Amino acid sequence: MTVTIDWYVALSAILFTIGALGVLLRRNAIVVFMCIEMMLNSANLLFVAFARHLGNLDGQVLVFFVIVVAAAEVAVGLALIVTIFRTKHSINIDEINLLKG
Amino acid sequence: MGTPFIFIILAIVAIVAALMMVTSRNAVHSALWLVLNFATIAVFYVILNAPFIAMVQIIVYAGAIMVLFLFVIMLLGAERLRGATEARTGGERFHQIVAALLGVMLLAAVAVVLFSGESGGTAVTTPMDTSPQALGLNLFENYVFPFEVTGILLIVAIIGVAIFTLGKKRGAKT
Numbered sequence A: 001m002t003v004t005i006d007w008y009v010a011l012s013a014i015l016f017t018i019g020a021l022g023v024l025l026r027r028n029a030i031v032v033f034m035c036i037e038m039m040l041n042s043a044n045l046l047f048v049a050f051a052r053h054l055g056n057l058d059g060q061v062l063v064f065f066v067i068v069v070a071a072a073e074v075a076v077g078l079a080l081i082v083t084i085f086r087t088k089h090s091i092n093i094d095e096i097n098l099l100k101g
Numbered sequence B: 001m002g003t004p005f006i007f008i009i010l011a012i013v014a015i016v017a018a019l020m021m022v023t024s025r026n027a028v029h030s031a032l033w034l035v036l037n038f039a040t041i042a043v044f045y046v047i048l049n050a051p052f053i054a055m056v057q058i059i060v061y062a063g064a065i066m067v068l069f070l071f072v073i074m075l076l077g078a079e080r081l082r083g084a085t086e087a088r089t090g091g092e093r094f095h096q097i098v099a100a101l102l103g104v105m106l107l108a109a110v111a112v113v114l115f116s117g118e119s120g121g122t123a124v125t126t127p128m129d130t131s132p133q134a135l136g137l138n139l140f141e142n143y144v145f146p147f148e149v150t151g152i153l154l155i156v157a158i159i160g161v162a163i164f165t166l167g168k169k170r171g172a173k174t
Helices: A005-025 A029-054 A058-088 B004-023 B027-047 B051-076 B090-115 B132-142 B144-170
Strands: none
Touching: A005 A029, A005 B004, A005 B090, A029 A058, A029 B004, A029 B027, A029 B051, A058 B051, A058 B132, A058 B144, B004 B027, B027 B051, B132 B144
16 A cells, blocks of 8 residues: 555645634634635645656745745734734624624 | 555644644644644655755744744734633524535545545656755746746735834824
8 A cells, every 4th residue: 555646635635624614613813814824734735745746846836936925924914913903902703894884 | 655654643643733723722722733733744745755845834834924923822912712702693603504514525525536446646756856956946947927926925015014013103093
């Protein structure tokens, strides 16, 4: 029995599912951001696994772009959370409804 | 692509860390479980012949990004949500149903892929040059335009963060 690409696809899908469930179920905005990070990471794992599977370096280069976008997203998102916390004194995403019509 | 024994051990650690991250009530504990998850994925990168990306994962993700997370959590004192957080409102019940459906569907898709008998085939056996030099050459030969765009993205993100956090001083109190 050898480890094939299918195993990595399954692991990545499971991690992505856990992250998506966390985004839907948790109310703490910071934990929601961490779940998004984990979803991005499962996609990265699949990129690297397929780069190894196909013998192609492009997948590894794309991982860099994903990491850059994740870093920018975290910086902006945490700045948003800090700003919202200053005005509302809460980071419960159920109470952040200023944009509701 | 690794031996089954090592793969299964690492996968169990990664999945348990992810589950603990989602379920723990304290946000600091969540962040620490996420660090464990990132470290496990970095080991997967080493197994998958991507040592440079493994180092980047440790430095950027487990280092910089998670320190930023912990810094914000402790700065805000937001380890746990205050007040009645577990109110079972209609919207939350709806979220739970959607989440359960999504989880069942995705895991069913995984099961179909794994047990359909159709395999992705065997991996290539020729060794691939994954040194930082090879990665950099590929990046600057084939991906120059995306590279420049990510540079602009980082600048925009920095300016946005500066406006968010510094804008309050000049303006009136809101």
